[in-house]
Amino acid sequence: MSNISLARTGATPVGRPTILDDYxxxxxxxxxVHGALSAAEVASLNDAYDRFPELDNGEWYGNAQRRDYTADTGFELHNLLDCGDPAFDVLIDHPSWVGHALRYAGEEGTYVQGTMxxxxxxxxxxxxGHHPVHSGGHDASIRTQYGYRNGRFRCGQLNVLIALRDIGPGDGPTMIVPGSHKQNLSHPLIGDYARGDRMDDLPWAEPVYANAGDALLxxxxxxxxxxxxxxxxxxxxIILRYGPPWSRPRFGYTLSDGLLGRLTPERRKILQPIPPQLTGSTHVPLDLHSSYRADS
Ligand SMILES: O=C(O)CCC(=O)C(=O)O
Structure with missing residues (x-):
């Protein structure tokens, strides 16, 4: 990546997408993003995986819950970042992809810019195991849609899939139909998500092989x-879904005080961009474009 700039705090170097990335x-x-994680980061995250307890669907690990998308997807631990293991904190604002999240799904240039x-x-x-075929631009929800207007990306959600082990043939790579975010017709060979169609031989779908540490965005x-x-x-x-800062957790998971308390302000802002404004608080929320300042 070129165009490396510093985050607003000056603390974290954030990789901005290049013009080739944008194209x-x-x-x-x-x-x-090849080599998005260092070898040490990959090792630390695999160690954290090894610490996961045996969990049945519905059981909790800290404030994270095993919730498998379907019977075929296998183990899926939701609200991962609040499972109690700080090894995952590094992912929240990782410089290898947070700049992409801000640019593609971060309401860039508006009064609500930022990401969550x-x-x-x-x-x-x-x-x-497998994860059934789904999505497609022909009928995308606003939450998941692709958008580009007036020189700005306006996507509803950027998925970041981070490989912790090499993924080659037979390892179950994610498959994508390139360009399908702009498709006008539904794929003629697939049913709805509940039918559970497999990606494997779907015409036009391509496997995304990865080395441990690569991130698919x-x-x-x-x-x-x-x-x-x-x-x-x-x-x-690991799957992280970044959206605009006004997003809500899809399944209603909450964040513990323990997690919010230990995070840096930059990371806390990505998990909780709009803190609750409790009745009686003396804090007066201001937004980026507000012309009123209490001290002016
Ligand atoms: O598991 C995968 O490779 C794909 C996951 C996926 O499609 C999703 O979570 O939306």
Whole structure:
């Protein structure tokens, strides 16, 4: 990446997307940041995975809950960032992708610019598992839509899928139909999500192979899913979904005081961009474009 600039605090170098990133993302709806995590970060996150307790669907680990999307997807730990293990904190504002989140799904240049993670999931997929085909630009919700207007990206959601292990043939790579974020017709060969169609042989879908530490970034409006894992062992992928700062957690998960208290202000702002304004508070919220200042 070029165009490295400093975050507003001056603390974290944030990688801004290059003009090639912008072109690729607009054209295909996704791009891969190779080597997004260092080897040490990958090792630390795999160690954190090894600390996960045995959980049945619905059981909790700290303030994170196992909630599998379907019976076929396998282990999916939602509200991951609040599971109690600080190893995951580094992901929140990781410089390898937070600049992309701000640019593509961060309401850039408006009075509500910024970003929020509205879903964070640790996934483990074993042999036979898959994530069914879904999405597509033909009927995208506002939450997941692709948008580009007046020189600005206006996407509803940027997914960041981070590989913690190499993902090659048979490992269940994510598959995407390039350009499908702009499709006008639904794919003729798939049913609805509940039918559980597999990505594997879907015409025009391409597997995204990855090395451990690579991050796949895509607008959720792309037609996508996780192909069948046929190899033994585990596919380990973390999914973060970034949206505008006014987003809400999809399944209503909350954040503990313990988590919010230990985070840096920059990270806290990404998990809770708009703190609750409690009755009786002496704090007066101001927004970026407000002309009124209490001290002016
Ligand atoms: O597991 C995968 O590879 C894809 C996950 C996915 O499609 C999703 O979470 O929306």
């Amino acid at each position: 690729e993302f607009d054209l295909r709806g996704y791009l891969v 993670i509205d879903e964070a999931i640790a996934t483990i997929r074993t042999s036979g 895509f607008v959720d409006a792309c037609l996508h899913g996780g192909s069948s894992r046929t190899n033994d062992g585990e596919r380990r992928v």
